[in-house]
Amino acid sequence: xxxxxxxxxxxxxxxxxxxxxxxxxxxxxxxxxxxxxxxxxxxxxxxxxxxxxxxxxxxxxxxxxxxxxxxxxxxxxxxxxxxxxxxxxxxxxxxxxxxxxxxxxxxxxxxxxxxxxxxxxxxxxxxxxxxxxxxxxxxxxxxxxxxxxxxxxxxxxxxxxxxxxxxxxxxxxxxxxxxxxxxxxxxxxxxxxxxxxxxxxxxxxxxxxxxxxxxxxxxxxxxxxxxxxxxxxxxxxxxxxxxxxxxxxxxxxxxxxxxxxxxxxxxxxxxxxxxxxxxxxxxxxxxxxxxxxxxxxxxx
Numbered sequence: 001x002x003x004x005x006x007x008x009x010x011x012x013x014x015x016x017x018x019x020x021x022x023x024x025x026x027x028x029x030x031x032x033x034x035x036x037x038x039x040x041x042x043x044x045x046x047x048x049x050x051x052x053x054x055x056x057x058x059x060x061x062x063x064x065x066x067x068x069x070x071x072x073x074x075x076x077x078x079x080x081x082x083x084x085x086x087x088x089x090x091x092x093x094x095x096x097x098x099x100x101x102x103x104x105x106x107x108x109x110x111x112x113x114x115x116x117x118x119x120x121x122x123x124x125x126x127x128x129x130x131x132x133x134x135x136x137x138x139x140x141x142x143x144x145x146x147x148x149x150x151x152x153x154x155x156x157x158x159x160x161x162x163x164x165x166x167x168x169x170x171x172x173x174x175x176x177x178x179x180x181x182x183x184x185x186x187x188x189x190x191x192x193x194x195x196x197x198x199x200x201x202x203x204x205x206x207x208x209x210x211x212x213x214x215x216x217x218x219x220x221x222x223x224x225x226x227x228x229x230x231x232x233x234x235x236x237x238x239x240x241x242x243x244x245x246x247x248x249x250x251x252x253x254x255x256x257x258x259x260x261x262x263x264x265x266x267x268x269x270x271x272x273x274x275x276x277x278x279x280x281x282x283x284x285x286x287x288x289x290x291x292x293x294x295x296x297x298x299x300x
Contacts, residue, residue, distance in 0.1 A: 002046040004053075005192040006035060006073040013073070014060055015053055026062040026070070029053040036076040036149045036251045044149065044157050046196030074122045075162055075194035076147060076251050081119030085245065086188060088143070088166055088255030089113055089235060090180065095260055097229040110238050111230055111257070114184040116166070121187055122253065125286045129167050129187040129275075133293040137171025138186060138269050140207055141258035142221045142277045144199055145190055146236070147251065154246035158236075161199055163279045164190040165286055166255045170263050189277075190253065191284045199256070201226045204281045209262060210274040217267040221259040232256065 004015045007028065014028035015035065031053040032038045042048040062070060078084050089111045091097065123129055131138050145164040148156040166188050173183040201224050208218040225232050236254070239245070245252070262269065269275070271292035278285045 002050050002196040004046075004050060004075075004194055006075050006077065006194070007192065008071045008073060009060065009062055009069060012060070013079075015050075017050065017054075022067075023064050025064055026067055027059040028062060029059055030056050033079050034249075036078055037249060039076065039159060040149055040151060040157075040249075044151075044159055046160060046194075072124045072126075072192035074119075074124060074190045074253070075192060076149065076159070077119055077122065078249070078251055083247070083249060084119030084122070084251045084253065086116040086118065086121050086253045086255075087114060088116060088184070089257050092230055092235070092257030093223070093227050093259055094229045095227075110235060112180055113239055114180055116184050116188055116255070123187050123189045123288065124192050125189065125288070127189065127288060128291040129165070129189060129288045131167070131186050131271075131290060131292045132169070135169040135172065135186070135292070136175060137169065137263065138290070139168055139170045139261040139263035140209075140269070140275050140277065141166040141168055141255070141261055142205060142207060142223060142279070143255045143258045144203060144223055146199060146254040146256060147194065148240075148254065150246055150248055150250040150252075152248050154243075154248050154250075156240045156246065156252060160194050160196040162191045162194055163203070163277075163282065163284050163286070164188055164253075164255060165275065165277050165288060166258065167290075170261070188253075188255070189286050189288045191286055193284055195282075199232060200224045200282065202281065203279060205277065205279040207262060208276045208278070209267065209269060210276070211270065211272070216273070217262050217265070219262065219265055223257070223259055227259065228257065
């Protein structure tokens with residue numbers, strides 16, 4: 001499986017294929033400014049993309065004492081942030097579908113789809129996640145994030161996946177389930193690592209919330225296609241049947257739903273909390289600090 005991460009260093013967009021231990025230099029490679037376009041030019045073949053980047057010229061070597069200057073990016077993030085569309089599905093998991101629906105052998109309706117934002121709504125590990133000032137109660141959602149790149153005809157092509165945190169104002173949704181669209185308009189965090197593979201069937205990990213320097217809550221999660229109450233192929237086929245979503249070169253980040261969260265366990269996330277999603281099954285971790293849009297707010 002080909003995997004790589006995206007970053008900037010000294011004003012240049014680069015990709016890396018491994019991150020050595022602390023104290024060792026990091027080797028990065030040039031793949032142009034638009035990695036999605038470069039992947040398309042490689043026939044949407046990630047291995048060919050990686051080979052082209054490594055053959056394009058000498059590696060950019062980052063000395064160990066300058067590795068802190070690296071700025072990670074969401075994978076394949078376009079230079080024109082308006083050409084990235086972030087969206088997802090909710091209540092897709094077996095644990096969130098009623099027992100009656102789970103036992104129904106007939107055709108199920110499609111899960112709710114939501115628009116989360118453009119490229120400006122994406123963050124990486126270490127960034128703050130901003131919550132709208134009017135949010136009611138937010139929760140983390142550890143998820144698989146599918147990545148599609150539209151080809152020259154505007155047809156979405158699945159290229160791989162990453163992992164993310166779909167921060168959600170679940171309190172607003174609980175007050176009025178017609179307000180799903182508003183509830184999802186919080187920042188989202190994604191790993192900079194891109195995995196050129198089919199969506200994973202089983203993903204497990206742990207969420208921890210640190211408050212005032214101590215662990216305030218922690219719990220496990222399970223996700224992946226085996227945890228879904230719907231066929232992923234049907235979900236994506238139905239979504240991309242809508243032409244307004246298509247545009248040549250557009251990059252889609254699609255969150256496929258989450259297990260139960262800290263909110264369901266009775267915990268309430270507050271301004272300043274530090275969230276860590278440790279995807280232990282796949283060696284990926286995301287850490288974010290919650291910023292309640294300038295308001296020092298804690299939800300009772």
